[in-house]
Every structure is written in structure tokens, then in C-alpha cells.
Amino acid sequence: MxxxxxxxxxxxxxxxxxxxxxxxxxxxxxxxxxxxxxxxxxxxxxxxxxxxxxxxxxxxxxxxxxxxxxxxxxxxxxxxxxxxxxxxxSETPKSRKYRNFGPVPNLTTLHGREREIKKITDLLENGKNVLLNGLPGIGKTSLARGVADSLMAKGWVLRWASCGGDSDISSIAEMWLGQSGWSSPEAIATNIDSSRTLLIIDEIQELNKRHINNIEILLSEISDIQSSVLVMVRAPSPFKDLPNYETIRLDGLSYEDARNILPSGLDEESALKVTKSLGGHPLALHLWSPEEEIPEKIEAVQEYVKSTVLKRLSEEGLETLDELCLSPIPLNYDELFYPSGTSELDNSAILRWFGDELETHHLIRNVRRNNYSLESSYALNSKMAKKWAKREGYRAKRLEAHFRLESGQDIDSEWLITNLSYIINQDSAAAAIIAEQAIEISNDSLLREMASDIALERGETEIADLHIGELPEGAKKKLRQARLARIKGNHNLAEDLDSQAIEDLDSIQRIKHEISTLVRLYDDRLPGSMNSSLAEKINKRIRSLDISDLPSEQKNPAMLSINLLKFLIASELQDLSTAATSRSLLESQLGHNHPRLRILDLRSRLSVRENNTASSESIEAAKIEIENCNDLLDKISLIHATLEASGSNYPNWLIEKHTNISKKFLREDIAAYRRISAQKWFWKGLLEPEKRLSHWREALGRFRKAECNNAANELLRMISKII
The missing domain is CATH 1.10.10.10 (Winged helix-like DNA-binding domain superfamily/Winged helix DNA-binding domain)
Structure with a gap:
């Protein structure tokens, strides 16, 4: 038996x-x-x-x-x-398959906690939301996993998110929904608003303070939808107050439950002493070894870790431990510079695993970090900065930047700004954190400009306002204030600030600013026929534009942008003469066989429609060009143009193309990408009517971030009609 x-x-x-x-x-x-x-x-x-x-x-x-x-x-x-x-x-119950999303941790055997599981499960089933707090290592994640399993057994859907050092709203939504690109709390809440659904956010205290406020907004948005929410956080909570959440504190295990964690061969007297000394703390009990002396008195868990657990580690183990404790994010084993102590740490129950990534239990990490002197912390971070400097890729630069900033050395602003531009291309959440780290150390105006730009590109108006307010007076500050006003929807203020800023710009800067403004005006609309008054407004400003002051090497790009705008407007208005002239000028600049010309010619053909639909030959030509196009921005733009030219009968192949390309990462630091991203979400709403409201709410937020007030206001009117 x-x-x-x-x-x-x-x-x-x-x-x-x-x-x-x-x-x-x-x-x-x-x-x-x-x-x-x-x-x-x-x-x-x-x-x-x-x-x-x-x-x-x-x-x-x-x-x-x-x-x-x-x-x-x-x-x-x-x-x-x-x-x-x-x-x-043996008639052991068979495991069942449940519907779940995100990095759901493995189900572990829970010792005790039946009362806590029942209490939390009952609250969630009755539509309540729960904030579960407790010491690190007390078992919050394991308990939540048990709660989730009990609800999934009743047919609930589980959506699990686990926070790390670089997590933000978008990464949480991606874990919940299995889709990247979400940034609007309102849109996310709309998408996951479903009964018998459990939303879990674990390790919320790991969030960097740079992103805490936005996560609090998300928690507020999801607090009154049909889904139930369970949030786990290490005490003390980073949130002052969370309305609509009931707080439950998790304490240590009773002796009867803690006894099951310890070896069965351990005598009862010793088991009782160990349990009492460690306060029934599950992780501390796992860390205890029968080879060690039994603690003689009740000992704070942190002190036990410091005096016993860390002291028994070898030099190799401590070297690996320090590398993991210093890192702001979990690392892959292959990324470790000092991997030889990994097995020792794993055998000592010190590590947490997330697939192939690992970190130390936060209790261990916190104790180890607090044990560093300021000098040793600086030295360790400096050493790791030099190590990561030898590696390539945005992740290496992200970690190098962190270690540089924590090394106590003077900030190399030029290096940091250059690499922040590289990092934001891949991960704006991480870039935002690094920028804030830098600002706390140095009030360099260039770093402040970078921090404000990152906040503007992410649509974080309060943070942007804070940084812009600290900038010195001048054109750069006014231009950023104008951007902020547009994002907030204050068009008149933005125009006034732009006018004031332009007066302080030199002729070259003024021309560049005017061209970028004209491009934004052209893009600031939803799909459909171009308004003739908008076309005339843009053409009038083009005619008044004098680029003679530009250096020769900058004239060609400027003329290229102007001729491109003139061609696109003329094609939409069926002004064949102007379109032909602009096309000829573009060909002389780009060359006869340039792929961009093929795309422009195709867009011109797609603009010719009968009953709001382009010819089948034009649609077929677009299909071939979309298949062969390698430039992401051009490809998405052409897909959108073809969708618009298809009337209301979108071909299946085109819907599939849009679905697939929508999964591609679109950088946030370039205006054209922000605008095309907003258009992408608008089209997703049209192509997926069952999710139209959530997709359009996401598009609305992205049009605002892209400073497209006209498109945002028009879309808002459309949203109001379907609510």
C-alpha cells in the first residue's frame, strides 16, 4: 500500500x-x-x-x-x-484541462490553507475583488494557484499575470490576453469583461515605481467589471487605497500544517521547535536543513536567512546569488556570467523559475541586498556594468544602463541617451524606468528631455507634464508643451504654443517642424474620402513653405516629403495633373525602379473606385505587392489602403494579412509608427465586430498619443453610438 x-x-x-x-x-x-x-x-x-x-x-x-x-x-x-x-x-483523480492564459505557475501541494482558499474563493464567486498581502515567501502565489484551480474546476477561465521589474500595463495585458500592443486601461477592461473569469496579478510589488500609477488606474478600471480580480502583493502594499478590493493578510502556517513540509523522520519535539522558531513561514521551513542546528528561539525570518541560509553557501553559490540579486529582472541561465553556483542555489530552495528564466526568492534577494555596504554595492554594480558592456542587443544595453546608474559613478549622458534611443525601440517600459533612474541621480536637461519624450510617446501625460515643467524656458520646452496639449485634446492651446515656439526656432528647425506638422495633419483622420478643405489647407501651407535656407544635403529629404504629400493628396482627390507632376518629381529623386514608386502607383490605382470599391485587378495587384513588400510601415499602410479600397467586402486573404501583421511589434518612438498603430487598432475593430468596442477604445488612446485629435474626436463619436 x-x-x-x-x-x-x-x-x-x-x-x-x-x-x-x-x-x-x-x-x-x-x-x-x-x-x-x-x-x-x-x-x-x-x-x-x-x-x-x-x-x-x-x-x-x-x-x-x-x-x-x-x-x-x-x-x-x-x-x-x-x-x-x-x-x-489507485483511483487517483485525473488531472483536468482548464482554460487559462498567461504564465500560470505549476500547481503545488498546499499544506493547510483550506480556510483561506475557501474564504477567498467565496468572495471571488460573489463578485468581490481581493488584495492578498503578506511577507515574501509566505505562500501567496501557491495559495492563489490553489484558489484558481478550485474556480477552474467549476468552469471559470483564468487569466494570470506576474509582474517583474520592467512590467507595465501592456505586458500585463499581453499575459492576460495573449496579444501584444494593449496600452489603454479602458480598452483592456472592456476586452476582459466577462463573467466566471478570474484575473490574477502576482508580485505587484515588483513593479517599478515609474509604472505604479498606471497599474493603479488599471486596477480601478477592472474593479467593477464582471470578472473577479485577485491581486497578490508583498506587505507593505505600494497602493495607499484600492476601493472595491477586500484586503486579506496571509500569515504563517499552524504547526499541524507546517509539520507536513518537514521530513517525516524528524521527531515531533524538533519539528515543533523549528516551526515555532520560524513562525510557520513556508519558505523558511523549506530553507531549513536537518543538518543544521534547530533554532533555539523565535527568530525573525530575515535574520534566519542572513545568519544561517546565506552562511552555508559556497563561494560559487554566493557569486551566482549576487549576480541574480543585483539584476533588476530575471535572467536566463545562458545569460549568467557566474552560473556555476546555480545547482547549489536550486538544491537549497533559493531559486524561483519562470520557464528558462530564474531569480532568487524575493525574501533571499531582499536580505542579501540589505547586507551590502554602499561601497560593495557600487563595486558589484560597476563590475556587472563592465560585464554587460561586452554583450550585444537591447537587453544587454538595458542591463548595462541599470548597472551603470547603480555604480555610484558620474552619468555619461551621451552614452545613456544614445542607448535609451536603442532600448525604447524594443521596450519603452524599460526605457522609461532607466530614464527615471537617471533623473533621480542627475538633473541634466538632456536627460530630462529624453524622459519627457518617452512619457509623451507612451501617452503618460502626468509624468510628461512633470518633466516638461522642469525644463529650461525656450522653444524646446514650448514644443513639448504643445505636444502635451494635443495629447490632452487641447488643440487651441497646442496651436498657440507651437506658434510661440516657432518664433524661437532657426530657419532650418522651422522648416523641419512645418513638414512634420503637415504630415501629421494628413494622417490625422479616419479611413475614408479626404475632406477637400483639409487638402486645401495642407496644399496652401506647402505653397508657402520656403526650403531655400536648408543645406543641400537636407533639401532632398524635405522635397521628397513635400512631393510625397502632394502626390497622395492629388491621388485621393483624383487630381491627375498634379499627381502626375508629383510622381515625376518623385521618380527623379528616388530612381525609376524604386519599390516605393510601385507602392505609390498602386495606392493611386486603389483610389480609383466604382461604388466605393477598386477594380479587382487593382486589388489583385495589391495582393502581390503586399506579399513582396519587406518594409513593415509600407506593408501595413498598403494593407490598410487595400482594406479601404475593398468596400465592405473584405477578402479573406486580406483579413488574414492584417491579423498576422497586427502581431508585429511597432516601435513607439517614431510618430509615423504611432499613427499607423492607431489606424491598425481602428481596422481591427472593423474586422472583429465582436471586439469592436475594446479595439476602438485602444485606437482612441493611440490616436491621442499620436497627437491626432481630429481622428480621436471622430472615433469618439463613433464609439458613443455603439455603447
């Missing part, structure tokens, strides 16, 4: 069959630390049940390379056919 622990081990191992002969990439869940983690026990508690199971050939053990932990072999366990047959005969 198998014991409960033995059956739980077999049930866990039954999920990993068929890899008995593999030499590498064995799941970590089959290693001893992985099995202990799943069963919610200290590793030493596995010795007796594993020995018994192997003795009777229910399992086999061997050495193999574990996925994500380098080349060093580790002991892994496999269930045998005999073990599988015995498990099936």
Missing part, C-alpha cells in the same frame, strides 16, 4: 513520460528540487518515499542534463510502467 507522499510523487512524474532515454533537456520538474517544489516539502522529505518507490521499481533515477541549467548533470526521476499501472489502479 503506497503512502500519500508516494502517490503524489507518482502522480507528479506521470506528467513526464517518454523521455527515459533522453540525455539532455529533461524538465526541471523531474529533478529533486523540482519534485520537492511541486509537493511543497523540503528536499530531505523526499528521501524516504523515493527510496521506497525505487526499491519496488515504481521509479528509476539516473543522471541527465536538465533543461535550462547548463551542461552539468543532475539526478532525475522517471516513473516506470509498473509505477504508472499502480497509480492508475
Amino acid at each position: 503506497l503512502t500519500g507522499a508516494e502517490l503524489r510523487i507518482l502522480a507528479h512524474l506521470s506528467k513526464f513520460q517518454g523521455n527515459e532515454d533522453d540525455k539532455w533537456d529533461i524538465p526541471r520538474e523531474q529533478s529533486l528540487p523540482g519534485i520537492a517544489e511541486s509537493l511543497g516539502v523540503v528536499r530531505s522529505a523526499l528521501h524516504t518515499p523515493l527510496s521506497s518507490l525505487e526499491k519496488y521499481n515504481f521509479i528509476i533515477s539516473r543522471s541527465a542534463r536538465v533543461s535550462g541549467i547548463g551542461s552539468r548533470k543532475r539526478t532525475v526521476i522517471h516513473i516506470t510502467n509498473k509505477g504508472l499501472s499502480t497509480l492508475l489502479a
Whole structure:
């Protein structure tokens, strides 16, 4: 007769069959630390049940390379056919498949917590929202996973998000929805507004303070939708007050429940002493080893970690520990400069795993960080900055920037601004954090300008306003104030500020600003026929534009932009003469065979319509060009133009093209990309009518971020009609 622990081990191992002969990439869940983690026990508690199971050939053990932990072999366990047959005969409940989204952690065996699970589950089932707080390592994530499992067993859908150092609204929405690009709290709330749905946000205290306010707005938006929300946060909470959330504090385990975590061979007196000394703290109990002395008195968990857990680590283990503790984000094993201590840390229950990424438990990290002197912290960060400087890629630059800023050395503003421009191209949330870090250290006006620009591009008006207010007076400040006014929808103020700023610009800057303004005016509208008054307004300003003061190397790009605008406007208005003239000038500048000319010619053909639909030949030509186009911006623009030219009968191939390209990342630091992103979400709303409201709300926010007030106001009127 198998014991409960033995059956739980077999049930866990039954999920990993068929890899008995593999030499590498064995799941970590089959290693001893992985099995202990799943069963919610200290590793030493596995010795007796594993020995018994192997003795009777229910399992086999061997050495193999574990996925994500380098080349060093580790002991892994496999269930045998005999073990599988015995498990099936034991009538152990079969695992069920549930609907869930996001990085849902593995379900682990919970010891105790039945009362807490029932209380939280009842609240969520009754439409309440819960803020679960407690010390690091107290078991909030495991408890939430248990709550989620009980609700999924009743048919609920789970959407799980776990916060990290660079998380923001967009990354949380991507975890919940499996789609990137969401940035509007209102749009996200609309999309996930569904009954019998549980929304979970874990580790919310890991958010950088740069993004806390926006997450608080999101929590407010989702607090009164049909979905129920469970938020886990380490005490003290970063939020002063969250209306519509009931706060529950999670404390340590009772002795009866804590006893199940400790080795079964430990005598009751010793088990009671350990439990009392560590306050029933689950992680501290996992960290305790039978080889260590039993704490003689009640000891703060943090002090126990410092005096016992960290002291038993080898030099290799401490080196790896420091690298992980210093990093602002989890790291992949292959990214580690000091990976040799990973196995020791894993065997000591110090690591948390997220797929192939790892970090230390936050309790351990916090204790270790607090143990650094200021001088040693500076030295360690300086060393890591030099290490990351030798690597390529935006992630390497993001980490190098962090370590540079934490090294206590003077900021190299030129290096930082150059690399921030590179980082924001891939991850504006991380770039925003680095900019704020820099501003706290140095009030360099160039860094302040960069921080304000990042906030403007992300549509974060309060933060942008704060930074712009600290800039010195002058044209640069007024231009940013004008951008801020447009994002807020104050068109008249924006025009006044622009006019004031232009007076302080030199002739070259004035021309560049006017051209960018004309391009924005052309783009600031929803799909449809161009208003003749808008066309005349733009053409009039083009005619009054004098580019003679531009240096020769800048005249050609300026003329290219002007002729392109004139061609597009003429094509839409069917002004064939002007279109032909502009086309000829563009050809002389670009060259006869330039691919951009093919796209322009095609857009001109698509503008010729009968009953609001272009000819089938033009649509077919567009299909070929879309297939061959390699430039992302051109490709999306052409897809949108073809959709508009298709009337109301969109071809399936075109819908598929738009769906696929909508998954592509669009950078936020270039105005043209921000505008095309807004248009993309508008078209998503047309093509997916069941999600129209959420998609259009996202488009609305993005039109505002792109400073397209006319398009935003027109879309707002359309939204009001469908609410």
C-alpha cells in the first residue's frame, strides 16, 4: 500500500513520460528540487518515499542534463510502467484541462490553507475583488494557484499575470490576453469583461515605481467589471487605497500544517521547535536543513536567512546569488556570467523559475541586498556594468544602463541617451524606468528631455507634464508643451504654443517642424474620402513653405516629403495633373525602379473606385505587392489602403494579412509608427465586430498619443453610438 507522499510523487512524474532515454533537456520538474517544489516539502522529505518507490521499481533515477541549467548533470526521476499501472489502479483523480492564459505557475501541494482558499474563493464567486498581502515567501502565489484551480474546476477561465521589474500595463495585458500592443486601461477592461473569469496579478510589488500609477488606474478600471480580480502583493502594499478590493493578510502556517513540509523522520519535539522558531513561514521551513542546528528561539525570518541560509553557501553559490540579486529582472541561465553556483542555489530552495528564466526568492534577494555596504554595492554594480558592456542587443544595453546608474559613478549622458534611443525601440517600459533612474541621480536637461519624450510617446501625460515643467524656458520646452496639449485634446492651446515656439526656432528647425506638422495633419483622420478643405489647407501651407535656407544635403529629404504629400493628396482627390507632376518629381529623386514608386502607383490605382470599391485587378495587384513588400510601415499602410479600397467586402486573404501583421511589434518612438498603430487598432475593430468596442477604445488612446485629435474626436463619436 503506497503512502500519500508516494502517490503524489507518482502522480507528479506521470506528467513526464517518454523521455527515459533522453540525455539532455529533461524538465526541471523531474529533478529533486523540482519534485520537492511541486509537493511543497523540503528536499530531505523526499528521501524516504523515493527510496521506497525505487526499491519496488515504481521509479528509476539516473543522471541527465536538465533543461535550462547548463551542461552539468543532475539526478532525475522517471516513473516506470509498473509505477504508472499502480497509480492508475489507485483511483487517483485525473488531472483536468482548464482554460487559462498567461504564465500560470505549476500547481503545488498546499499544506493547510483550506480556510483561506475557501474564504477567498467565496468572495471571488460573489463578485468581490481581493488584495492578498503578506511577507515574501509566505505562500501567496501557491495559495492563489490553489484558489484558481478550485474556480477552474467549476468552469471559470483564468487569466494570470506576474509582474517583474520592467512590467507595465501592456505586458500585463499581453499575459492576460495573449496579444501584444494593449496600452489603454479602458480598452483592456472592456476586452476582459466577462463573467466566471478570474484575473490574477502576482508580485505587484515588483513593479517599478515609474509604472505604479498606471497599474493603479488599471486596477480601478477592472474593479467593477464582471470578472473577479485577485491581486497578490508583498506587505507593505505600494497602493495607499484600492476601493472595491477586500484586503486579506496571509500569515504563517499552524504547526499541524507546517509539520507536513518537514521530513517525516524528524521527531515531533524538533519539528515543533523549528516551526515555532520560524513562525510557520513556508519558505523558511523549506530553507531549513536537518543538518543544521534547530533554532533555539523565535527568530525573525530575515535574520534566519542572513545568519544561517546565506552562511552555508559556497563561494560559487554566493557569486551566482549576487549576480541574480543585483539584476533588476530575471535572467536566463545562458545569460549568467557566474552560473556555476546555480545547482547549489536550486538544491537549497533559493531559486524561483519562470520557464528558462530564474531569480532568487524575493525574501533571499531582499536580505542579501540589505547586507551590502554602499561601497560593495557600487563595486558589484560597476563590475556587472563592465560585464554587460561586452554583450550585444537591447537587453544587454538595458542591463548595462541599470548597472551603470547603480555604480555610484558620474552619468555619461551621451552614452545613456544614445542607448535609451536603442532600448525604447524594443521596450519603452524599460526605457522609461532607466530614464527615471537617471533623473533621480542627475538633473541634466538632456536627460530630462529624453524622459519627457518617452512619457509623451507612451501617452503618460502626468509624468510628461512633470518633466516638461522642469525644463529650461525656450522653444524646446514650448514644443513639448504643445505636444502635451494635443495629447490632452487641447488643440487651441497646442496651436498657440507651437506658434510661440516657432518664433524661437532657426530657419532650418522651422522648416523641419512645418513638414512634420503637415504630415501629421494628413494622417490625422479616419479611413475614408479626404475632406477637400483639409487638402486645401495642407496644399496652401506647402505653397508657402520656403526650403531655400536648408543645406543641400537636407533639401532632398524635405522635397521628397513635400512631393510625397502632394502626390497622395492629388491621388485621393483624383487630381491627375498634379499627381502626375508629383510622381515625376518623385521618380527623379528616388530612381525609376524604386519599390516605393510601385507602392505609390498602386495606392493611386486603389483610389480609383466604382461604388466605393477598386477594380479587382487593382486589388489583385495589391495582393502581390503586399506579399513582396519587406518594409513593415509600407506593408501595413498598403494593407490598410487595400482594406479601404475593398468596400465592405473584405477578402479573406486580406483579413488574414492584417491579423498576422497586427502581431508585429511597432516601435513607439517614431510618430509615423504611432499613427499607423492607431489606424491598425481602428481596422481591427472593423474586422472583429465582436471586439469592436475594446479595439476602438485602444485606437482612441493611440490616436491621442499620436497627437491626432481630429481622428480621436471622430472615433469618439463613433464609439458613443455603439455603447
